[in-house]
Amino acid sequence: MSALDEALVRATQAGLPLVAQPYRELSATLGISEREVIERLQAMLADRRIRRIGAVPNHYALGYRANAMSVWDVDDREIEALGPEVGALPFVSHCYRRPRRLPHWPYNLFAMLHGRSRDELQRGLATIWALIGPALRRHEVLYSRRILKKTGLRF
Amino acid sequence: MDETDRAIVNGLQGGFPLCERPYAAAAARFGLEEAELIARLKKLLADDVLTRFGPMFDAERLGGAFTLCAMSVPPHDFERVAGLVNAHREVAHNYEREHRFNMWFVVAARSREDISRLIADVEREAGYPVLDLPREAEYFIELRLTA
Numbered sequence: 001m002s003a004l005d006e007a008l009v010r011a012t013q014a015g016l017p018l019v020a021q022p023y024r025e026l027s028a029t030l031g032i033s034e035r036e037v038i039e040r041l042q043a044m045l046a047d048r049r050i051r052r053i054g055a056v057p058n059h060y061a062l063g064y065r066a067n068a069m070s071v072w073d074v075d076d077r078e079i080e081a082l083g084p085e086v087g088a089l090p091f092v093s094h095c096y097r098r099p100r101r102l103p104h105w106p107y108n109l110f111a112m113l114h115g116r117s118r119d120e121l122q123r124g125l126a127t128i129w130a131l132i133g134p135a136l137r138r139h140e141v142l143y144s145r146r147i148l149k150k151t152g153l154r155f
Numbered sequence: 156m157d158e159t160d161r162a163i164v165n166g167l168q169g170g171f172p173l174c175e176r177p178y179a180a181a182a183a184r185f186g187l188e189e190a191e192l193i194a195r196l197k198k199l200l201a202d203d204v205l206t207r208f209g210p211m212f213d214a215e216r217l218g219g220a221f222t223l224c225a226m227s228v229p230p231h232d233f234e235r236v237a238g239l240v241n242a243h244r245e246v247a248h249n250y251e252r253e254h255r256f257n258m259w260f261v262v263a264a265r266s267r268e269d270i271s272r273l274i275a276d277v278e279r280e281a282g283y284p285v286l287d288l289p290r291e292a293e294y295f296i297e298l299r300l301t302a
Contacts, residue, residue: 001218009212015200016209018193021175038173041210045173049216052169055199056207062164062302069252069259080292087294097292098223105225105256105286140254148249149241149260 001049004032008040016053059114066115069142070125071107073100078135079109085131086111091124106138156204156302159185163195164204164302204302215290220267224274225256225286233257236281245273256286 001009007030017025023041027034044050059067074082079097086109087095094112111128115121125141156164162185172180182192199205215221228236233251240246240260249260264270274285 009217012210013212014209015207016171018178018197018208020178020189020193022177023173023175034175041173044210044212047216049213050210051213053171053173053210054169054208055164055167055196055205056209056211057164057168057302058203058206061202061204083292083294092295095293095295096290097294098288098290101286101288105288110223142252142254142256142259144250144252145257146251148237148251148258149246150248 004030005040005044005049008037008044063116064114066118066121067144068113068121068125069144070111070113070128070139071142072109072111072128072132072139073106073137074109074132075135075137076108078132082132082135083109086128089124089127089131091115091120092128107140156199156202159187160195160199160204161302163192164199214263220264220270222262222270222287222289224260224262224277225288226258226277226281226283227256228258228281228283236283239280240277243273243277245269 008026011026011029016022019025021034023037024034027037030037041050041053045053059065072086083095083097086092089111091113092111093114094110096110097108098110100106100108113121113124115124121141125139129136129139166184167181171177174180176189178192179189182189185192187195196205196208200208226236226240236258237249237251240258241249243262245262245264247261247263249258251257252259262270262273264273270287274287278285
């Protein structure tokens with residue numbers, strides 16, 4: 001990534017300026033034109049270095065206090081088709097394929113669930129279970145007990 | 156938080172415009188003036204309803220190497236191991252979970268080699284094996300929380 005893109009990430013990772021012309025303000029800080037700021041952000045959206053631009057809600061403030069990491073052992077021939085369907089469910093925040101580590105760890109699909117209660121999470125789990133159907137061999141849910149460290153990923 | 160705030164939180168989690176007056180363009184979707192949207196966003200941030208307003212980056216695509224690690228740590232030794240894992244700068248998050256694999260941490264490093272070295276260090280210091288579970292594919296669309 002170019003030095004300018006790195007500078008743009010640093011300048012915006014805490015948030016956009018809350019002024020009428022935020023990209024112009026950034027352009028002044030970075031010493032490039034407003035147009036270039038906009039074009040670089042567009043390029044980062046296009047290649048998915050930026051997932052989205054907008055409001056990042058605080059889960060807890062909105063009442064999403066329950067979360068769980070669900071893990072699923074899904075048939076390798078089906079996972080590429082089923083993964084996107086699981087990931088598109090509204091209560092799934094992150095969904096990844098990861099390697100199995102047999103015999104200790106048989107699961108290849110991870111889905112992070114968020115809900116307002118454990119009951120809501122249970123309904124979400126039932127939805128995923130039905131969606132994966134016969135391609136599912138087994139699954140488990142790992143509730144979090146405690147945050148031991150959370151520094152975030154700072155660029 | 157009133158109905159307009161709710162509409163903003165629900166409707167502005169993505170797609171913020173890339174143009175000269177983006178707040179004015181976004182405000183029009185909610186029937187607001189530019190200055191009122193900015194004022195409401197400031198209030199939502201101050202009240203901690205929003206943690207941030209801006210680009211959400213994919214850290215892995217920005218560069219570097221990442222993995223998710225799991226360990227099975229006996230309860231009597233848990234605090235010692237949590238302390239030594241957390242002491243590594245490359246460990247970004249660490250969670251205790253209700254499972255035989257009871258410690259889950261995310262590692263962010265410059266390269267895959269640095270990750271392997273960190274895992275070997277943790278295994279030696281802790282005395283327990285580490286599962287290394289890097290992401291192989293990503294399937295999610297960003298979470299839409301509703302206020």
